[in-house]
Amino acid sequence: MLIARAFDPDFLQRLDALTLGIKRARTIRTGRRTVGRVLGPGLEPEDFRDYSAGDDLRFLDWNTFARLEDLTVRTFRAERQVELTIMLDTSASMAVPESDDKFGLAVILGTALAYIAMGENDSVRLAAFGGSAEKSRWLTTPSYQRRESFFAFRQFVSGLKCQGDTQLSMAVADLLRTRHHPGIVVAISDFLVSPADYEDALTQLLTARHEVKVIHIVGDREYTGFYPPGAYRVRDCETGELREVVFGAQQSALCRQRIEEHSARLANFCERHGIVYSRAFGASNLDAIMRREFPRLGVIA
Amino acid sequence: MGFFSPDGLLLGFSVVALIAIYLRSRARPIINVSSLMLFEQLPAPVVKSRILKLDLLFWLELLALSAITLAAAGFYVAGRRPVGRHQLHALVFDLGAGMGALDGRVSRLEEARALARHLITSAPAGDEFTVIGYGLEANILAAPSRDPRPALAALDKLQAQAIAPRPSALRAALIDAHGAAAIDIFADRRPAEDVVSQTSPRGVVKLHQVGKPVDNVAIAGLDPGVPRSSGGHCVLRNFSSRPAQCQLELDLNGRQFDHTSLIIEPRAQAIVGFRPLTEGGLLHARIATHDALIMDNERFATAPSTAQANVLVLSPDPDARDDLARIAVAINPNFVVTALDPAQYKSSGAAKRRYALAILHDCNPSGINAAARLFVFPEPLLKGSHRTPVANVPGSVAAVELESRQDTGPLTTPTLLGPSRILSLPGWMDALATGAPLDGHDSFPVAAVGRQLDGRVGVLAFDVRDHLLLDPDRLDALVLTIDTLKQVTAPEDIKVVSTGSFVTISTFAPAKLISPDNSIRQLQPDQWGRVRFRPLEVGHYAIRGPNRATEVYANYYDVAESDLSSLAAPLDRKAVNHSLPPPHVEIFPRPVGLALIALAAFLVLAESAFITRRAIYWGTPHV
Structure with a gap:
């Protein structure tokens, strides 16, 4: 089971040297976590300006006043934490299929990204979504910044059960209802919903100025x-709908063709909207996926 | 084949139900998939799904279900087994002299014993065994028991006897084994078929013929002759089909006086003569060379004493007197015979002498001093007579036929003897021959011997007048007379007998019997003071009483039993079994439920293995 491997020390050790890059900070040096030239409380001085009434007296530059007898206020570049969801x-x-362990693949990729992000003290949280149209399920962990808190995710993922429908739009609505500041949102799903559903959800995230990354999970079978x-x-595990089919070599080719079409459409949508799209096809290809797709997701060695 | 309960067949309908369930479950397996969206492009099935798919799984399950159903219905097959669940095996052993013959180093009895031991040890637990031996008669040596130890112990004690087995003994043994499911006869020669068939055994009779043809030379006879008068001879017989080299040793009273080496032609006999013995006593002949059967390799005979003895012959008929005197002298030339008319006996000086033998024909004068007396045609008890009759003579017959002799059995042709007394023997006398009147059927003794405290007594019931004893057409009368005379005049302390015959010794007290194997047995006398035993071994028996000791020497020879080469090739066992009554078997239902369940389990396992193999290959529980 890949879930167990997600918290394996050997596996995590491979991730220690990786860093999750942020698109808006690409211009600054690696590892800088400031977002934009926004003034505000921080540690890095930005400029000096004349004091005006109401300025925080803590920021008066007393050395300048002693030398020039001018009240000067020191300004700093505001530091904003990247919030990764x-x-x-x-x-x-x-x-389903059980042997494919799609959920395990989703968990190990998600926790790996979380572990990498926590290496830079980014605020990371995991969220699980599902449920039904009548009652969606939206579960989140608290935000953790330090890697020492990484193993707090284990209890969360261990308690997750795969059931219900893929209520992606409702999950995004729940996310946006509780979040105000834009961050990075990584959606890990098989996206076996109608294109309209996932397009609506991803569009909402973009509208809320989130940096969106999509990991498309597909099982080996x-x-x-x-x-x-x-x-x-064949019975749809979410809707219970049945359909009679006859499997054979030709039918297998049609299934592969169908999944390729589904994947291509999702990838096309992501490309058109500036969303990072990553394919994670087959749990057996975990190492290849990490080697190939992590750079695409902004993970820098 | 059948069912213990026909109602169980109703379970057969469960097969139909189970097959329906099976087909239903196999009609269209359901596969859970993540989304039907992935199968949108698959065309609808163009072929109707098959309700009945005759693949390997179907046949495996059908067979398994059928096996379980038949097991539940109590299916059985007809089995055959010998009568009796725990079979009684009767092991019947020929204990004749031939079984003691050596085939190499192992006797035939040893071979039979090994076969029987294997039968006992390889038999199923719970089977019973009984051991029966037959020779002169049948004896149950081990009673039927599920414990094999008594039977094995009885086998160890089996010993070949120096006798020829009697068919009647085998018949008695088969009667004793009548209830046995299997009767195993261990013999060195095939028993007569009528003996087996007449007893109608219920069980399977199987003959285990042991032994192979071997060479044997036997001493068929030994005549000591008359000491200092005429030579004796020994008759040797070669039973093999090739010449036999033989060394014969003769000793008299323990001293060897002759040693002869000779070659005897195949299946022929040789007569070895020897010079007149120097004295009377015990003559012993022995074959020194080795052959298969040692029982017939030695023989004993007693030679009459060379000492003179007085014999008194009394008869009112001169011719009879003369004939009896001649016979007495012929038996022992050292007899000094005094022949008198009974009427003259009292007045002559003969009445004062002591006699070794008194032959009294048709008279019984008192006052005779004799160690042995032979009454010939004894007079009946007359009214007013004070003389004690030797035997009760209730009457006379005008003519009597000699029918049977004790030693040879019934005569093939009865011998007409003439007038005879009807004897009613006292208990202390033993009949040597029997006869029957011409006009009657009731037989009575015509010759007998016995012993009283004052000496031996013999009786010949028939009259010897008219030279009966010299009539060549009635030699049996002469032979019977001579035998009776020999028994009456034989030494009291030494006897030569044939094995298997009853030996009677008058001891008048309890005596010890020391057998040739040095075993000692206590013998109790009967009301007439006699002890009896039957020697079954060749050799010397000693009877030790408080007042006297008697030596008995037992000889064995039987022309059929000593012929060990006549067995030829081993008999065809099929033929033997075919001639025997067919085995009694019963048909019983043999349940096969366990086997059916085992078959069903195996089939289910095979199906599971097949399914698992497919599941592993396809990586799915739906196969």
């Missing part, structure tokens, strides 16, 4: 269409 899809489809030949009835 990792949304994990806990709908029933993430647990789903991608290969490798089902035992014969006549079967």
Whole structure:
């Protein structure tokens, strides 16, 4: 199970040297976590200006006053923490096919990003979404900044059960309802919902000025269409809807074609809206996914 | 084949129900998928799903269900087994002399014993065994028991006897084994078929023929002759189909006086003569060379004493007197015979002498001083007579036929003897021959011997007048007379007998019997003071009483039993079994439920393995 591996010390050790980059800070040196030239409380001096009534007397430059007898106020560059929200899809489809361990793949990728981000004391939280149209499920952890708090996520992910529908739009609505400052939102899901649903959700995040990253989870069997030949009835694990199919080599090719189309459409949407799209196809390809997709997600070695 | 309960067949309908469930479950397996969206492009099935899919799984499950159903219905097959759940095995052993023959180093009895031991140890637990031996008669040596130890102990005690087994003994043994499910006869020669068939055994009779043809030379006879008068001879017989080299040793009273080496032609006999013995006593002949059967390799005979003895012959008929005197002298030339008319006996000086033998024909004068007396045609008890009759003579017959002799059995042709007394023997006398009147059927003794405190007594019931004893057409009368005379005049302290015959010794007190194997047995006398035993071994028996000691020497020879080469090739066992009554078996239901359940379990396991293999290959529980 990949969930257990997510908190394995050996695995985490591989992540120690990685840093999660931020698009808006690309111009500054690596590791700087300031966001824009916003004045405010901080440690890095920005400029000097004449005192005006109402300024905080704590920022008066007493040395300048003693030498020039002018009241001068020192200004600082405001430091804003990057808030990283990792949304994990806990709908029933993430647990099917069971052998694919899609949810485990989602968890290990999400926690890996969280661990990397916490290396720079970024504020990180995990969120799980799912449920039904009538009652959506939106669960979040507190925000943690230090890696010492990383293992607090273990209890959270261990208690997650994959059930219900993929209520991505409702989850985004819940997220935006509680967040005011823009941050980084990583959505990890199989996106087995209608395109309109995920397009609406991602558009809402962009509108709220979040930097959005998408990790598309697909299982090995789903991608290969490798089902035992014969006549079967397939049942949608979220809706319970049944359909009769006959599996064979030709049908497997059609399944692969369908998943490629679904993935291409999602990737196309993300590209058009400046969303980072990352493919995570197959839990067995974890190492390849991390090697190939983490740079795409802004993870810098 | 069948079912213990026909109602169990109703369970067969469960097969139908189970197959329906099975087909339903297998009609269309359901696969949970993450979203039907992924299968939108798959075309609808163009082929109707098959309700019945005759693949390997179907047949495996059908067979498994059928096996379980049949097991629940109590399916059985017809089995056959010998009568009796815990079978009684009767192990019947021939204990004749032939079984003591050596085939190499192992006797035939040892071979039979090993076969029987294997039968006992390899039999299923719970089977019973009984051990029966037969020779002159049948004896149950180990009673039926589920404990094999008594049977094994009885096997160890089996010993070949120096006798020829009697068919009647085998018949008695088979009767004793009548209730056995299996009767195993261990013998060195095939028993007569009628013996087996007449007893109608219920069980399976199987003959275990042991032994193979071997060479044997036997002493068929030994005649000591007359000491200092005529030579004796020893008759040797070679039973093998090739010449046999033989060394014969002769000793008299323990001293060897002759040693002869000779080669005997195949299946022939040789007569080895020897010079007249120097004295009377015990003559012993022995074959020194080795052969298969040692029981017939030695023989004993007694030679009459060379000392003179007086014999009194009394008869009112001169011819009879003369005939009896001649016979007495012929038996022992050292007899000095005094022949008188009974009427003259009292007045002659003969009445004052002591006689070794008194032959009294048709008379019984008192006052005769004799160590042994032979009454010939004894007179009946007359009214007013004070003489004690030797035997009760209730009457006479005009003619009697000699029918049977004790030693040889019934005569093939009865011998007409003439007038005879009807004897009613006292208990202390033993009949040597029996006869029957011409006009009657009731037989009575015509010759007998016995012993009283004052000496031996013999009786010949028939009259010897008209030269009966010299009639060549009625030699049996002469032979019977000579035998009776020999028994009456035989030394009291030494006897030569045939094995298997009853030996009677008058001891008038309890006596010890010391057998050739040095075993000692206590013998109790009967009301007439006689002890009896039957020697079954060749050799010397000693009877030790408080007042006297008697030596008994037992000889064995039987022309059929000593012929160890006549077995030829081993008998065809199939033929033997075919001739025997068919085995009694019963048909019983043999449950096969356990086997059916085992088969079902195996089939389910095979199906599980097949399913697991497919599941592993496809990585899914739906196969």
